[in-house]
Amino acid sequence: MSEIQLVVNGKPKIVISPEPHTTLLHWLRDTGLTGCKEGCAEGECGACAVLLRKPHGAGSRLLSINACLVQLAGLHGQEVITAEGLGTPEHLHPVQAAMVATGGSQCGYCTPGFISSMADEYYRPNRQAFDLEALSGNLCRCTGYRPIQEAAFGLGLPDSSDAFFALQNQAAPEAQPVLLEQAGRAYYRPTDLHHALKLLEQHPKAKLVAGGTDWGVEVNLRGSRAETQIAIDHLPELRQVIWQNDVAELGAALSLSELEHLIGNKIPLLHEWIPLFASRLIRNSATLGGNIGTASPIGDSPPILLALEAEVVLVSLAGERIVPLEHYFTGYRQTQKQPNEIIKAIRIPLPLAEHAKFYKIAKRRMDDISSVSVGVALRLESGVVNSIRIGLGGVAATPLRALETEAFLTGQPWNLGTVQAAAKIMANSGTPLDDHRASAAYRKAMLEQMLLKFFAEVRP
Template structure:
């Protein structure tokens, strides 16, 4: 057991004697006084607190942007941290130079976070196109400069071939390998390395917080000053970090990040890839995990409706063994699931697309990027000889849990997916659900939107052009 969090800070090994549930943002600003990293929203939305995290991936060190306001110090144990102060090594980083030359900053409050996001892009995708640049900036808010000069600066750097991050080599990480336990100030942070270690800890400490990427739990840590006195972190569990692919299925360990999921599903399910890009910025996708998104059991979580419509299966593990169930059966009631106190989510498996399958998922929200769903609808149908042979439809935001619309599915089976079939399906949806009203939308609005999505799906599959906007 150690009292020190060990990591590289701007290229140098650093040991921090700090409660492991202290946010990285608070520590950076208050201890080493690296105040270039700013606090804006304290929720992981504005990007002012963005920095880069480096980890070993094979024979290289890879860096990605993350929100330090919702990141706990325990989560950077064994990793490399780069702040805006650390980008400059003798001379300005190319992104810093391009931003300065192009007049890409006014008040400057958001600029360090933008620089860090674009530095991560320039290192990981030196041939980035405009779409990739805009995606990298989706989690960074700028209210006074406007994005045109910022995008132009990014274009200049990628046109020159990108820019690497100066930092420690792979071999150097052996000096700061993640520790099995951190303890300071009454907070204990466990970091099991294997599934067996994790299950033993879970059995012994069923009340401990299970921490994936912390993109949901971290909001309470930052915003409401919640203490985490006992945490079991999942990021180092080998089995939970695996991605397995067979001829028929893709299986993701529960600690696989959404960025990693995105890379694997894009070719198979482009509509799911679009959804993933929308419900989290690069900073969120690089930390948030597929298991965490399911485990929070939010009725408006964006992942579950799509996964349910695809027929996903979830694996739950404990010292007593493993059990498998359909994801739709995992959710019992509002924030209640099948997960037992001694269990963890081990993996999520989805079938690959089959011939004749059409899949679409639609998220309706007040803004396109970085927003909570009002309604999320996912549709998967198999057609043969022009007729629907089977259908799966799932919604978020329409009930206390993500849920299938069985009656609506039955209304499509045996039809040619024409207008009349869509109307019958929409009527079944309206009869099936009784959503609540809140600030995102009234019950009547949600019912109308859900019904309209059936027609949108019909037109989309038919190849008609549909005007798309965030509502």
């Protein structure tokens, strides 16, 4: 296979033999669609945002994504809409007209990206008011945000005759298989899990690509290249949420936006956390499997999932095995996952502990990586700690459980005295380092404070 076919702004496009790491952004700009811009090439500024039509129930959603982090090869058979495709100078799209009316653009560098994210929110099903969080991944360096906010808040609801609104009632394009081999490099998109595992067996060094929000940064900023990439984001077996009486199984390749929609408030800790993760642009692509797949000691989800006593479902051609998350990380960026395995799902035991919280200490509340993070899940019985699970991030080479603190508190009355003593123990968890995000002393202080904060918030 040497062709990638996709639909851009309603027109079919054929791309002959793209280099497998070519980003959607670079290709769009090379074709003359220069509305989307390269600002940072790492998912931080949103200047590159475009809309991708993704599955949503029986229909589809126009979701804004960072074109700088997506590889063109992964979009075979998909449909992309850029700011140029939303409206024309003669017939502006309502979002574009609103930005003109409020003076929401000066140099214009950021504007097409804002238009894309605004259109995503404009077409959000059952929207009552404009959620400004939709723009949290877009930066503007000159206009200032007030006129942009005014444009957003001034938008009405789409007309039923609106072509893009109608498009969302149609099913998203099906994932097409990709077997692109070009210049000694390959990009494969298997359409079922068995095929993916066979490819992985043949190419044990292949890079698995889910949302690409981590891998895309590696490619763009660190110049990483993989001989073989295997896209797993469309594998149906990795894209389901299964509820059983004693466990919830969350598919590893669901994007965080999809997960948010599918689980609602059934797992309150995840419901609280997902909006804190990066920006909506990133959440429209980033997956839970990818967050664990990076094995980063400062990834958000591990402390939460450790508190929830989650397990990782690993799958290979030999079958499935389940590894408790607390044993999954074995060293800095090292895990129990073997090269022939894929993370299929994350299992969360039910029922959930009645009190649970996640604290992410970062320089900014939103769209930032944490310096320290703490997940806590507590079960109380008559004012006594029946069980407590505490997951920590940013204080060691791996995410870890605060086992000593947990042991100290178990069976103790849940009162200020015991929690203060436990907080002193918690401050000594892990082996925090001084780095550009925070000092070791600050990290220790935060550990102590977070347990006290949890107590203040969870009084029996």
